[in-house]
Amino acid sequence: MRILILGFEYLPVKVGGLAEAITSIAEGLAKLGNEVVVFTPDHGKGLGEAVSSFKVSAFGEVTEVTVRRREQNGVTVYSFGGGLLSEPDVYGPGWKGLLKKTILFGKASAGLLNELIDEFSPDVVHAHDWHTVFALGLLKKYFGVRGVFTVHRLNKAKILGSYFHEASLGELAPYPDIDPEYTAAYIADMVTTVSRSYLLEEWDFFGTFEGKVTHVFNGIDCSFWNEDFLENKNLPREERRRRILERFGLSDGKAFMFIGRFDRAQKGVDTLLRAIEILSTDPAFVDMRFIIIGKGDPELERWAKAVGNRFPENVRVITELLSRETVRELYGSVDFVLIPSYFEPFGLVQLEAMCLGAVPIGSAVGGIKDTIIDLDADPENATGMLVPPRDAFALARAMIRAKNLDGETLQRLRENGRRRGREDFTWENACRRYLRVYSGAVDRAMHFIS
Numbered sequence: 001m002r003i004l005i006l007g008f009e010y011l012p013v014k015v016g017g018l019a020e021a022i023t024s025i026a027e028g029l030a031k032l033g034n035e036v037v038v039f040t041p042d043h044g045k046g047l048g049e050a051v052s053s054f055k056v057s058a059f060g061e062v063t064e065v066t067v068r069r070r071e072q073n074g075v076t077v078y079s080f081g082g083g084l085l086s087e088p089d090v091y092g093p094g095w096k097g098l099l100k101k102t103i104l105f106g107k108a109s110a111g112l113l114n115e116l117i118d119e120f121s122p123d124v125v126h127a128h129d130w131h132t133v134f135a136l137g138l139l140k141k142y143f144g145v146r147g148v149f150t151v152h153r154l155n156k157a158k159i160l161g162s163y164f165h166e167a168s169l170g171e172l173a174p175y176p177d178i179d180p181e182y183t184a185a186y187i188a189d190m191v192t193t194v195s196r197s198y199l200l201e202e203w204d205f206f207g208t209f210e211g212k213v214t215h216v217f218n219g220i221d222c223s224f225w226n227e228d229f230l231e232n233k234n235l236p237r238e239e240r241r242r243r244i245l246e247r248f249g250l251s252d253g254k255a256f257m258f259i260g261r262f263d264r265a266q267k268g269v270d271t272l273l274r275a276i277e278i279l280s281t282d283p284a285f286v287d288m289r290f291i292i293i294g295k296g297d298p299e300l301e302r303w304a305k306a307v308g309n310r311f312p313e314n315v316r317v318i319t320e321l322l323s324r325e326t327v328r329e330l331y332g333s334v335d336f337v338l339i340p341s342y343f344e345p346f347g348l349v350q351l352e353a354m355c356l357g358a359v360p361i362g363s364a365v366g367g368i369k370d371t372i373i374d375l376d377a378d379p380e381n382a383t384g385m386l387v388p389p390r391d392a393f394a395l396a397r398a399m400i401r402a403k404n405l406d407g408e409t410l411q412r413l414r415e416n417g418r419r420r421g422r423e424d425f426t427w428e429n430a431c432r433r434y435l436r437v438y439s440g441a442v443d444r445a446m447h448f449i450s
């Protein structure tokens with residue numbers, strides 16, 4: 001198949017999990033023998049060789065677009081520079097700047113496909129997240145190509161209809177306030193999201209597209225998240241834990257780790273901080289160690305640091321960026337990884353942890369719920385523990401229970417987790433399902449499923 005992928009993040013450009021997902025999908029599809037081409041903004045990176053340039057006009061201004069091409073792991077990546085397309089802030093500058101950038105991206109995409117169409121006529125355009133709505137709209141309008149739209153995370157924004165007029169897609173904006181996700185899903189032939197639970201939790205949105213909507217789970221790249229690459233891979237896990245805790249200035253104890261954005265809307269670091277405050281009055285606390293890694297909301301950072309200062313023997317808060325290798329070392333050494341998100345379309349942390357033998361304790365939402373098999377629900381096949389979101393007491397209780405688990409259970413959880421990461425959630429599985437989505441030969445969600 002000839003597949004054209006549209007996305008705002010493509011490695012090495014990375015803001016969050018989206019970059020890993022789009023890149024892994026593109027490369028996975030290429031590995032399966034498909035011809036895969038990616039269109040993405042350049043974001044000031046200047047990667048690849050300049051192969052074309054043309055002018056696009058929007059908002060009364062003409063922008064000279066430079067197209068660069070590179071071959072990256074079997075995928076042909078075209079990136080667009082010039083004007084806001086070269087803006088290094090991937091999702092900016094500001095909201096209005098971002099909207100203009102998405103329109104320029106749309107027009108540049110139509111311009112380039114017009115040049116390529118004789119040598120590359122896609123069977124399907126796969127657009128990721130709402131920033132690609134204008135590109136998808138224009139490619140469908142002018143090339144009549146089949147379109148698939150994937151939601152990695154709902155944004156639920158409204159934009160002025162005039163932006164659609166500016167993009168030459170006024171027919172999609174009969175009202176002043178338009179939700180770009182609805183519009184992208186409306187014009188797409190198939191709509192997907194990244195876990196089954198997220199699809200059902202957000203049925204208010206996805207249900208509108210009943211009959212053409214489905215889920216395709218993300219995968220995990222276990223070739224990087226792999227115990228074979230650990231610095232101290234030959235040492236027993238307890239010894240690795242002792243060493244890593246020492247590296248972070250803590251004595252040995254049961255080690256729990258959190259890694260994620262400090263935000264108020266999704267990742268739930270506030271629930272964890274409350275849970276630690278609750279635990280601090282329990283005798284079990286003496287043997288518990290917490291490594292909390294992340295940054296973001298300044299107030300949450302202050303709160304986390306205050307908790308760290310209050311319990312210097314137990315809690316370490318790290319607000320600088322750690323290398324992927326250090327994070328891997330941590331996953332491969334700590335006992336438990338906490339994912340207290342309020343919601344999570346898929347979430348990679350729980351799978352990264354499982355691949356490296358750390359047992360995840362996560363909120364029973366979205367992709368976390370679909371990837372972790374809970375100890376109570378299925379003791380034989382369990383890979384971790386699930387707790388209700390936003391419930392600090394439940395999280396504290398789960399952590400005490402985790403601390404007291406016997407060695408045999410812990411070992412079983414670890415082994416099941418490794419297997420689940422390596423066998424069930426591979427990018428190859430994801431890509432095989434996307435291929436079925438592209439041809440429409442896939443099961444679709446209906447309101448009576450639960």
Ligand code: NHF
Pocket residue numbers: 016017018021152153194218344345346347348367
């Ligand atoms: O893993 C890639 C990522 C997801 O849960 C994650 C999210 C954004 O919020 O699909 O997209």
